[in-house]
Amino acid sequence: MSLTADTADQPTLYKRIRADIEKRILTGEWPPGHRIPFEHELVARYGCSRMTVNKALSELAQADLIERRRRAGSFVRRPQHQSAVLKIADIRAEITALGRAYGYELIGRKLRAATAADRDRLGVKKAGKVVAITCRHSADNVPFAVEDRLIDLSSVPHAATADFSREPPGSWLLHHVPWTEAEHTISAIVADDRTAEALDIAVGAPCLVIDRYTWRSARTITAVRLLYPGDSHRLVARFKGG
Amino acid sequence: MSLTADTADQPTLYKRIRADIEKRILTGEWPPGHRIPFEHELVARYGCSRMTVNKALSELAQADLIERRRRAGSFVRRPQHQSAVLKIADIRAEITALGRAYGYELIGRKLRAATAADRDRLGVKKAGKVVAITCRHSADNVPFAVEDRLIDLSSVPHAATADFSREPPGSWLLHHVPWTEAEHTISAIVADDRTAEALDIAVGAPCLVIDRYTWRSARTITAVRLLYPGDSHRLVARFKGG
DNA sequence: TACGATTATATGTCTAGACATATAAGTCAA
DNA sequence: TTGACTTATATGTCTAGACATATAATCGTA
Numbered sequence: 001m002s003l004t005a006d007t008a009d010q011p012t013l014y015k016r017i018r019a020d021i022e023k024r025i026l027t028g029e030w031p032p033g034h035r036i037p038f039e040h041e042l043v044a045r046y047g048c049s050r051m052t053v054n055k056a057l058s059e060l061a062q063a064d065l066i067e068r069r070r071r072a073g074s075f076v077r078r079p080q081h082q083s084a085v086l087k088i089a090d091i092r093a094e095i096t097a098l099g100r101a102y103g104y105e106l107i108g109r110k111l112r113a114a115t116a117a118d119r120d121r122l123g124v125k126k127a128g129k130v131v132a133i134t135c136r137h138s139a140d141n142v143p144f145a146v147e148d149r150l151i152d153l154s155s156v157p158h159a160a161t162a163d164f165s166r167e168p169p170g171s172w173l174l175h176h177v178p179w180t181e182a183e184h185t186i187s188a189i190v191a192d193d194r195t196a197e198a199l200d201i202a203v204g205a206p207c208l209v210i211d212r213y214t215w216r217s218a219r220t221i222t223a224v225r226l227l228y229p230g231d232s233h234r235l236v237a238r239f240k241g242g
Numbered sequence: 243m244s245l246t247a248d249t250a251d252q253p254t255l256y257k258r259i260r261a262d263i264e265k266r267i268l269t270g271e272w273p274p275g276h277r278i279p280f281e282h283e284l285v286a287r288y289g290c291s292r293m294t295v296n297k298a299l300s301e302l303a304q305a306d307l308i309e310r311r312r313r314a315g316s317f318v319r320r321p322q323h324q325s326a327v328l329k330i331a332d333i334r335a336e337i338t339a340l341g342r343a344y345g346y347e348l349i350g351r352k353l354r355a356a357t358a359a360d361r362d363r364l365g366v367k368k369a370g371k372v373v374a375i376t377c378r379h380s381a382d383n384v385p386f387a388v389e390d391r392l393i394d395l396s397s398v399p400h401a402a403t404a405d406f407s408r409e410p411p412g413s414w415l416l417h418h419v420p421w422t423e424a425e426h427t428i429s430a431i432v433a434d435d436r437t438a439e440a441l442d443i444a445v446g447a448p449c450l451v452i453d454r455y456t457w458r459s460a461r462t463i464t465a466v467r468l469l470y471p472g473d474s475h476r477l478v479a480r481f482k483g484g
Numbered sequence: 485t486a487c488g489a490t491t492a493t494a495t496g497t498c499t500a501g502a503c504a505t506a507t508a509a510g511t512c513a514a
Numbered sequence: 515t516t517g518a519c520t521t522a523t524a525t526g527t528c529t530a531g532a533c534a535t536a537t538a539a540t541c542g543t544a
Contacts, residue, residue, distance in 0.1 A: 012497060026459065028420025038524065049499045051293075054525080062304070065421075070525050071507040079421045086328035086426075086479045178270025179307075179321045184328075184479040188430035188448040188472025206430040206448050206472075217268060230430025230448075237328045237426040237479075254527060280494065291529045296495080312495050313537045 013048055017056040025065055025076050032078040036066060086237035088184060088210065090170060091147075091226075095139045103138035106165045107146075107198070111153075121150055122220045123213065128154040133169050136198060145233070146198045149224040156221055173214075173222060180221055185211040188230060199229055206230030255290055259298040267307055267318050274320040278308060328479035330426060330452065332412060333389075333468075337381045345380035348407045349388075349440070353395075363392055364462045365455065370396040375411050378440055387475070388440045391466040398463060415456075415464060422463055427453040430472060441471050448472030 011019070024030045037045070042053040057074055060066045064083070068074045095102045110132045114122070118130050133149045149169050151159045162172055187209045196203040210226040253261070266272045279287070284295040299316055302308045306325075310316045337344045352374045356364070360372050375391045391411050393401045404414055429451045438445040452468040 014497075026421045031420065040524080049501085050525095051500090051528095052498060054527095055497090057525090059304075062301075068525065069507085070505070071509090071523055073524065079416065084328050084330055084424065084426055086326050088326055088479070174321065178273065179268045182326065182480070184326055186428060186450070186477040186479070187475065188450040188470075190432060190446065190448045190472075204432070204446060206432045208428070208430040208450075228430075230432075233429065235428040237330070237428065238424070256527075282494080291531085292495095293498095293530090294528060296497095297527090299495090310495065311537085312535070313493055313539090315494065 013046065014052050014056045017042065017046055017048075017053055018059055021056070021060060022065060030076050032076050034076045035073045036076065038073055084237040086184070086235065088212075088235070090174070091137045091145060092168065092171060095137070095144060098139065100139040101141070103141060104166070104168050105136045105138070106133070107136055108132075108134040109164055111160060114152075118150055121223050122152050123223075124152065124154075124220050126154075128152065129160070131159055133164055135164070135168060137168070143199045143201075144228070146195065146227045147224060148227075149222060151222045152220045155216075155219050169222075170224070177221055178216060180214050180216045182212055182214045185209075185213075186235065187211075189227075191227075195227055199227065201229050208233050208235070210235075255288065256294045256298045259284065259288055259290075259295055260301055263298065263302060264307060272318050274318050276318045277315045278318065280315055326479040328426070328477065330454075330477070332416065333379045333387060334410065334413060337379070337386060340381065342381040343383070345383060346408070346410050347378045347380070348375070349378055350374075350376040351406055353402060356394075360392055363465050364394050365465075366394065366396075366462050368396075370394065371402070373401055375406055377406070377410060379410070385441045385443075386470070388437065388469045389466060390469075391464060393464045394462045397458075397461050411464075412466070419463055420458060422456050422458045424454055424456045427455075428477065429453075431469075433469075437469055441469065443471050450475055450477070452477075 021030075021036060030036060036057075039050050039053050039057065042057075043050050046053065057066065057068065061068050061074070064077055064080060066074045067077050089097070092102050092104075112118075112130060112132065114124070114127050114130045118132075119125065119127065122130070130153055131151045133147070133151070135147050135149075137144045137147065147168075147170070151169065151173070153160055156173070156177060158176060159169075159172070162169075162176075164172065189207050189209055191199065191201055191203055191205045191207050193203055195207060196205065199207070201207075206229075208228040208230045210228075212224045212226070214221045214223070263272075263278060272278060278299075281292050281295050281299065285292050288295065299308065299310065303310050303316070306319055306322060308316045309319050331339070334344050334346075354360075354372060354374065356366070356369050356372045360374075361367065361369065364372070372395055373393045375389070375393070377389050377391075379386045379389065389410070389412070393411065393415070395402050398415070398419060400418060401411075401414070404411075404418075406414065431449050431451055433441065433443055433445055433447045433449050435445055437449060438447065441449070443449075448471075450470040450472045452470075454466050454468070456463045456465070
């Protein structure tokens with residue numbers, strides 16, 4: 001095998017080392033469990049310093065392609081098909097990316113003291129004020145998704161006076177709340193009367209449900225349920241690297 | 243603010259630098275677009291070499307928390323809620339992780355020349371042989387999911403003679419095929435007669451559908467459709483970093 | 485004012501060392 | 515055979531430099 005590039009060292013050295021090893025893993029030449037060469041062996045093979053091969057191996061470890069064990073060496077990991085990158089785009093961006101006209105409609109907005117059900121949904125114990133919002137997103141004037149959202153005003157007091165009649169609450173939050181963490185739960189239901197009417201589908205038709213719970217540093221921000229017509233909407237998750 | 247840890251330097255220095263910056267971004271102290279200190283400033287602040295702060299910043303860049311621009315500096319990125327890590331576990335692992343008894347049952351297996359529908363599903367043009375497998379996974383003897391799979395024998399010839407009566411094809415492939423890439427599509431349907439019977443649910447009940455298409459280096463390996471009862475199964479995707 | 489050339493600078497990569505630390509493997513005694 | 519102790523070693527982290535390179539900012543000119 002060639003250790004040096006054919007034409008030149010176009011990519012940097014550590015990237016070439018990483019790519020070389022990655023290729024051997026992908027092709028199965030180095031199967032899961034195989035011990036890849038020690039750092040000092042790679043140093044000798046590529047004629048570079050240990051920091052360089054260390055950087056290549058560290059990135060492979062971060063990508064879960066290899067596992068590094070002190071004193072033992074680095075080993076090819078078994079593929080983990082279960083981990084995929086699911087892209088849940090902002091609905092507006094998703095629709096405009098499809099080249100369709102985005103439409104938004106506020107159906108209802110209520111400011112109230114948190115009920116027991118609200119607290120349960122937001123995962124908070126203390127009572128406080130919340131805003132409950134129901135709205136609909138459409139593409140080319142066809143209902144695309146209905147949104148049912150709860151915002152914790154003790155975390156986002158500014159949301160009490162925000163105008164959600166034009167701007168979707170998701171977009172507003174994205175611009176007014178610092179970095180957050182989120183958890184999505186995906187499930188399927190059949191449309192009840194209310195959902196069927198909002199999405200303009202038949203009662204009993206399948207719906208894809210995304211429940212998103214958003215927080216920042218253990219502080220709840222918002223909980224949202226998105227309902228999509230199940231036969232027309234698709235969520236695509238691609239395995240890492242693609 | 244304190245630059246040194248209260249007790250001791252329990253984590254390594256570059257991890258502390260990374261955590262310090264991450265905290266400022268998460269709390270909103272450094273909002274999206276904010277330029278974080280230059281490497282040489284952090285070097286002075288932490289009293290370490292540039293390689294150390296470089297490692298911290300590189301990892302933050304890899305996690306998409308910051309963006310690095312030559313000559314300009316490093317900047318806080320806007321949160322990207324749309325990217326979440328979806329864990330689609332191996333069904334057996336998923337069930338045993340729940341502390342329930344895993345059951346597997348082969349319903350049907352056919353070896354045939356690829357039909358037009360098969361080729362379309364696998365995304366291949368040339369004809370060839372395929373194995374079509376239908377099976378059921380159960381938890382504590384309750385149907386958990388039904389699987390409908392197609393394996394391209396031109397990519398995995400060994401699958402023609404594999405015994406799928408005991409081992410699920412997913413597990414078998416995991417152990418016999420090198421690293422692969424995959425794409426998942428999630429949607430919702432209502433159960434038809436055949437599905438309802440296999441999952442022991444009512445006709446018209448909601449079902450969550452995962453279509454997974456797996457390949458390696460542009461070579462198709464398998465296409466599988468998994469059907470779950472929609473009211474009992476959940477897919478959880480957590481935003482990166484959790 | 486607009487545009488092209490020059491310069492300054494922050495990041496990107498790399499080196500040749502160093503010490504720390506977890507742990508696999510070997511050693512020895514009960 | 516088993517358990518406790520020791521040792522060897524691969525990885526983990528770090529340093530104090532270096533040169534490369536993309537590009538923002540400046541300057542000069544038409």
